[in-house]
Amino acid sequence: MSIQDPIGQMAGLTEKNGTDRSFMVSYLEALSLVERLHRLLLDVIKDEFERVGVLEINAVQALLLFNIGDNEVTAGELKSRGYYQGSNVSYNLKKLVEMGYMHHQRCEIDRRSVRVRLTEKGRHIRTVVSELFERHAEGLQSKGVLGPEGITDITASLKRVERYWTDQIRYIY
Numbered sequence: 001m002s003i004q005d006p007i008g009q010m011a012g013l014t015e016k017n018g019t020d021r022s023f024m025v026s027y028l029e030a031l032s033l034v035e036r037l038h039r040l041l042l043d044v045i046k047d048e049f050e051r052v053g054v055l056e057i058n059a060v061q062a063l064l065l066f067n068i069g070d071n072e073v074t075a076g077e078l079k080s081r082g083y084y085q086g087s088n089v090s091y092n093l094k095k096l097v098e099m100g101y102m103h104h105q106r107c108e109i110d111r112r113s114v115r116v117r118l119t120e121k122g123r124h125i126r127t128v129v130s131e132l133f134e135r136h137a138e139g140l141q142s143k144g145v146l147g148p149e150g151i152t153d154i155t156a157s158l159k160r161v162e163r164y165w166t167d168q169i170r171y172i173y
Contacts (some may be wrong), residue, residue: 034158048132056099057125061092065101065122066129072117074107101125 045059057065067083075093078084086092093116096102101122107113118126140146146154 044136045129045132048128052128054125054128057096057101060086061096061101062125062129064092065096065118065125068102068116068118068122069126070118072115074113074115076113096122 042059042063045062049055049057049059049062064078064084068078073081073083075089078089078093084092093102093104097104097116099121100119102116103119104114104116107115140151141148
């Protein structure tokens with residue numbers, strides 16, 4: 001998302017529906033920031049993997065391994081539990097299994113369902129990502145970038161936006 005000229009594109013906004021133009025500009029900036037932060041997170045993970053010599057896995061796959069952790073889940077649960085946000089989960093699962101980062105096996109109860117869990121190699125990647133996040137959390141606090149109250153406020157605000165967007169999707173149909 002790129003905010004080229006939000007003010008010019010929103011001429012007459014306040015008069016039309018009562019939305020404060022400055023709020024709209026801030027909202028668009030926040031949306032852009034969320035998108036940039038996600039891409040930047042993937043770049044940070046990629047750089048860490050280059051630093052430690054892990055080159056066969058990409059950042060999206062690493063985040064998937066991190067989010068699965070010690071759980072054993074079905075492919076469908078990856079999205080419903082929030083472990084994976086992308087649209088190509090089958091592709092990434094297949095690659096992770098082929099590269100030896102995940103085990104997969106048919107569910108004994110429902111043979112159509114496949115359950116996945118991390119291998120030792122997958123747990124190693126999870127540890128690399130976990131240690132990276134721990135260093136970042138410590139650095140954010142020690143450098144005064146963000147403290148406990150700040151992170152709590154950000155998280156609470158983002159959860160409220162998530163709930164609002166989820167409600168918007170639910171009420172469309």
